[in-house]
Amino acid sequence: MRERITFIQKLGDSLEPSALKVTGSGISGPEVRAVREDRLTLALDELPTELHTLLKGVHELHIRWVSPIAFETVSPLLARLPPGLHLFYTPGRTSDTTTSDNLCPALVKTFGNIACLTPAESFTALQNDRFSHSTTFQYFQPLESLSHFFSYAKGQLCPASDSSCATRLDSLTQASSLDVSYDTISHTLKITALWPYQRQAIQATARSQIRTEVGVLSSEIPPSIEPHELGISGLLTVLGQDSKPSATMFTFPSRHRDAQSGFSTKFLEPTGLHPTLQIQLDSNRPPSDDSYCSAHAYFTLPRGVFADKYQLADDLFLASKNLTALRYISQPVDLEAPEYVMKQWGSAVLLELSPPPSSEKAQPWTAEIPLHLRYLSPAQGGYANIEVPYPAVFWACAAEEGTLFPNNPFERVNLGYDGLFGPRTVFWHVDPHPQQQQQQQQQQEQKGSVVRATNTIRVPVLDLDKAQWVNVVTAITVLLGFGWVAWKLFSVYSRSGHQRVVSSEPNKDKKWQ
Template identity: 70%
Template sequence: MRERITFIQKLGDSLEPSSLKINGGVISGPEVKAVREDRVTLALEELPTELQSLLKGVHELHIRWISPEPYESVSPLLARLPPGFHLFFTPGKGDHTASNKLCSTLSEIFGHVNCSTPAESFTSLPSDRFSHSTAFQYYQPLETLSGFVQYAKHQLCSGSDSSCTARADTLAKASSLDISYDTISHALKVTTLWPYQRQPIHATSRPWSRTEVGVLSADKPATLDAHELGISGLLTVLGQDSKPSVTMFTFASRHRDAESAFSTKILEPVGLHPTLQIQLESNKPPATDAYCSPHAYFTLPKGIFADKYQLGDDLFLASKNLTALRYISQPVDLEAPEYVMKGWGSAVLLQLTPPKSDKAQPWTAEIPLHLRYLEPNRGGYETIEVPYPAVFWACTAEEGTKFPNNPFERVNLGYDGLFGPRTVFWHVEPRPLGGGQLQNAIRVPVLDLDKSAWVNIGTAVAVLVGFAWVAWRLAAVYLSSGYGNEAAAPVTEAGKEKKRQ
């Protein structure tokens, strides 16, 4: 087991080495304003038996949970996703056991996960674009990590380890949780991020693990290349170092800060075809020496969807400040009600069209959406939460630029596999107007079960009355036409002669 605890401050902040106290396997220091990232790396044999058996049949598994609460981050921890529970998965070859057990195991770990099997609930990711994408994707709204906290306390912590239990409780205030496994490393990485806020420096090592603690801040050395980020600060290996070591290093990064914000809202009137408006602070590209275009990446639960045919009309897109629909997961049934769908929903990547201007200015883009018929309930209304999208500028790096993995790299985000390997993502921070969560609530009318009996009776009466009216009108036409009298009249000799002619 290896553990890395990192406090990352903003550019210009720093900490004197003398302010850190190291006593054996414990480090402590003053309260600082920083982002905290904890990463634990576990070998396969260190995991519970049920997890070992599951992961042995998996080629790749990446879980990304994002809090619906707004949070501020700092460079280089800038990669974002829509709030909720995201899963990216590639099964092992020839072994379907892991696939069939995956959803039930996820429910045990995170609480109620709504999938049944990957074949029914997951959507396929495109394999014809870039090789760094997984095979399948799953998403569902999940507001808290309460299920995972309980699993960690009872399954991953021993009863006598109070420090482990206390650390598990801190997950309730985390902004994001990443869990990744692949067959190449045969190791499970669990990364937790807490937002930029004041927090004390304190960490304790374990006898059977290697614990590294860093108190770092963003830096801009003179030798920094355009595609690189700089970090400097103090590093300490607990139980090994008696004092912190000063360090500074640079690395290439695909995720950067656009230094702007956005918010979203549902336009009135809502109806069954709501429009989501994205309000952006600036139309100015973050990089002037590269081609850049703004994008919005959505993960829409199955109760709401985007129509790819509507988003294929260039004139319609231009009227909404949209350039093109770059990706939508398939299939998306345009008619099915929500309660008969087995898939999780749909992922959508839209390229936006900023207004052309010499000066930076705020602007908006509008995305038309469509609600499905929801399951009847008592009360006649249901609420759908539409999560904020991830908004970013995708810019091209110079020819020959490479982005190898860095210590803070975050990959398998869904949208990164839809771009080339030289794409740099400049992230726009979601910042709801007036506070609130990173989701928009829509109140949807549904069939009220308390009143449905009258609907059934009324429908039956309407059908009977309609049938009686149609039968009466047919009988009236039949009788008024005289066909009945003509049929009963005898045929005369003149008539017979006329027929023979």
């Protein structure tokens, strides 16, 4: 079992070695503004029996949760996903279906109210015919917090004698993202938590039988750095082994970079049953002048809302919305089914955006994405809310021929959209900046309120308080309709019968003449 705790500051920030106090029990230091990332690596035989059995039948499993609360991060921890619970899964190569049958019940037990039946019913297949670095299946569900996961993990991972384990899990309630990844190549399970860029104290405790490495790092631009590389420098300490921090500096290739711009989204009013989501971007300039770049937005849409691929196939319509093309949509997407009968989680959509031509000065611009709502289940009050997470917005740029991107210490792969691009693609991420955050940032810091990276639609539905009258009125309407039809049939029959009797008399008289 190995543990890595990393504090990453912004470019230009640094910490003197004398500011850190290293003892046999751990390390401590002053408060710094930084992002904190904790990674725990466990071998397969170190896991609880239930989890061990489940993972033995898995080829790849990546579970990624992102908080719906907007947060700031720094390089190189830039890879973004829409808020919610994401799962990317490739089953084992054997014909045994036990793992697939047990996967959804395990998700429910671990994360709580998860609307997952079986992978065959609830998951969608990912496109992996072009590039082999993608998993096979995908699942997504909005998830507010990981409170149920923490309760489950305490019972499964924390021995009764280890009080520090429960304390560490409680600290995860403030984390902005959590990744749980396993693959058969390494036979290891990696659990990675990320805290946002904020003031936090440098503090870590050494634990027996666990190798713990603590780093206090910041971005660096060394003179010899290559265009596709990032630089890091700072202090590293192995708890229980080092008596003082060691200086370090290294570079590594990275596919995820900072575009140095932001975006926000909102639904145009009135929303109706066919709402339009508007993306407002700060800059129309590509982040790189030396390679071809295209802007993209990646959505994970819950069951209650969907995009129509046929509507997004019209080039003239797309151009009017500042869109280039629909590059990917998960299949199938039922265009008529109500939300409450659907078994699949929803749909993933990758749209290429069409920014206006750039000039010397960057200009803000907008793109509009037409969406459609499904009929929702009845609710008290006659209205229900659908929360649509912010998309991941990025520029996809082609690296130079021959550029390789091996795994680096902060690599984050299997994000859903990265498997839709070639292995030499560099993702320049545009930071989500909700409008409320831009307008009320100072006020919110004073009051301690938060800003959500989601958009909410208020949808009219059947009011349960008035539903009883629907049954009564429907029954009365049916009875009245049946009575009216019966009366009309009786009237027609009566008139037709009378005519036959009357018309028979002249014929009889004529015959006797």
